[in-house]
Amino acid sequence: MSIYVGNLSYQVTEEDLKRAFAEYGTVNRVQLPTDRETGRPRGFAFVEMETDAQEAAAIEALDGAEWMGRDLKVNKAKPREERSSSPRGNWGNNARNNNRRSY
DSSP: OEEEEESOOTTOOHHHHHHHHHTTSOEEEEEOOBOTTTOOBOSEEEEEESSHHHHHHHHHHHTTOEETTEEOEEEEOOOOOOOOSSTTTTTTHHHHHHTOOOO
């Protein structure tokens, strides 16, 4: 299972997160998503630890804690939801084209 870490500073690095979470156990993996266009961190991360007990200790200690000038939001990560086959749904011209009459 993963830990979701939100409200991160945009200056945070994977190494910063590894050091912070290592106080509570072995960090197996850190994912720090970046914006596609700017390459800058998006303000959240996912951390995987060795055991559930280590994850629970990290969540308990760090949720609401101030770190790098921000109050962290730390909890168990929720499974990623499935997206529809069309990434935009009925946005754009799709809906309008379906309602056109042919003369």
